Amino acid sequence: MKIKEALPLRLTPVQTILLASVFLTFADNWRLFQQLAARVDLVSVKGLHLLLLVVTLMVSLFGLVFVSLGHRRLLKPLLVAVFIGTAVLSYFTSSFGIVFDREMIRNIHENMMDRNTQEAGELFSLSLVTHVFLFGIVPATLLSLVSINFKPIRQELRSRAICLGCLVGALATLVLVNFKTVSFFARENKDLRSYANPFYAIDSTQKYIRRELRSRAEEKFTVIGADATRRKTSKTRLVGIMVVGETARADHFSLDGYPRITNPLLAKRDVINFKRVTSSGTATAYSVPAMFSLLAPRDYSPEKAKKQSNLLDVIAKAGVKVIWIDNNSSSKNVADRVEYVSLRSNPDPASPLYSDGGYFDEELVRTMERTITESSGDLLIVLHTMGSHGPTYHKRFPKSFAKFTPYCEEAAPQNCNDEEVINAYDNTILYTDYILDMIVGYLDAHGADYDSFMLYASDHGESLGENGVYLHGLPNLIAPEAQRHVPMILWMSTGCRVNNGIVYAALRSQEETPLSHTNIPHSLLGLFEVLTTAYNPACDIINAGRGVATGLLKRTDARIFADRSTNMLSALRVEHALSRSQGDPRISPGQ
DSSP, X not given: XXXXXXXOOEEOHHHHHHHHHHHHXXXXXXXXXXXXXXXXXXTSHHHHHHHHHHHHHHHHHHHHHHHHHOOTTTHHHHHHHHXXXXXXXXXXXXXXXXXXXXXXXXXXXXXXXXXXXXXXXXXXXHHHHHHHIIIIIHHHHHHHTOEEOOOOHHHHHHHHHHHHHHHHHHHHHHHHHTHHHHHHHHHHTGGGGGGSTTHHHHHHHHHHHHHHHHHHHHOOXXXXXXXXXXXXXXXXXXXEEEEEEOSOOGGGOGGGTOSSOSOTXXXXXXXXXXXXXXXXXXXHHHHHHHHHOOSOGGGOOHHHHXXXXXXXXXXXXXXXXXXXXXXXXXXXXTTTTSEEEESSSSOOTTSTTEETTEEOTHHHHHHHHHXXXXXXXXXXXXXXXXXXXSSOGGGSSOGGGOOSOSOOOSSOGGGSOHHHHHHHHHHHHHHHHHHHHHHHHHHHHTTTTOEEEEEEEXXXXXXXXXXXXXXXXXXXXXXXXXXXXXXEEEEEOHHHHHHTTXXXXXHHTTTTSOEETTHHHHHHHHHTTEEOTTXXXXXXXXXXXXXXXXXXSOHXXXXXXXXXXXXXXXHHHHHHHHHHHTTOSOOOOOO
């Protein structure tokens, strides 16, 4: 006997819709109810009322979609698609705490455009398969056994209208019974809707598509900094290295006070460690363009940034050679008009640095060294690292850097205990410390050949399971500090300091100054001495070391500082000139 004949699974469309709506509400929205429970006592009268209201709202929303679109030949395919799609979304929401807002949709789209199959593959795990099987495949299979008895069209429309009316009526009653409490709760907890699965993801997707279409149709490319020139005060070659970190959170840098020693090498270098830096966003697709955009924060969006010149364009226009070397997914359109090198497009499996379809970040340093040697003139190199990109932290560092053990070796960090996740992540920071030290060491060793600097900043931070949240990408409104407080480190050769009139002691005094990604492009323009109307000296953090009154220093302080530092700068120029004439690459920092 066939299974379908053995089971009395005969339902009306309305019954099918209600059962499916209730299942999706409870099975795929656990994070929503967890958030609700964290904000109100669900065993109280008020809590039960709000719980019933949320359940009714979710069932009504599902019911509205299925009643409107689920006709005779579409109902089952629609339900199957929603079962599976919502199961996938709910896995990432419930397991990682991910919210599918517009920026997360942008991130997904960017990865698809970049054909970044590696990142997608890293998110694939047994936990994902199990979750989708239980909450997607199983209900879809049970649905296939159901025989749906459709009535004549008029009766069908009437029964569906009655069903929808009852749901809307119940929802309205629940709202009106205690409107004051409901309206206050809704107003104070607007972010709760971001956990409504799959409705928030659908709404975010349509908003993203509309913005993209509007951007492509309306905006033309705007040239910024066409007036860029240089007032270079030194004849010595200048080599600048901008390191774009990935997923590094400042509170896991021992330079920032983390009790574990994760920066043993940088601690021995004469670096400036800016401790209070906030990222523009919590996702690469948003933050990386922001790190090079000359737009004010209030005006910034990735769409706008894509449609106008950025820092790299302006520096190149001023006569500096600019090269972007990528070990990540892409430059997110930042390097569209400068030389671009991708280390992940055709990696060599025979390389000792080959790893997981790409390279460890050490390959970036080797490529940087070759690039500097083979080029001439002033140069800005951007190194886009793989850094601490999750969830497979264990793939970001060679085994020799597995100092903190045991560490998580799964693609689903929620399946590891907290200690193992943190150990894996801290090992990536330890490896980043090694990479940055290699860069500084190489530049320092060539101090007699050219002036140089390195500026490192991470694009965003990372959650490591705090409050059940993993990875990154939460909207700025609800993102924890771990996802937005990022490290930023500056190193300058003695020649660079002298020729830029910089006293390190003054610059070091700004380590506690609140900064953001907005400071990066203007600081780089200042270091390369680029004159342009696009430059905002108030955002140039290096000006503090020059004693220039920019808002970082008051005018009176700047004058006192300039008088006090004149003799020191003169002495350093003499020392630097002697060191260079003797060919000694080991120039003392002096300052």
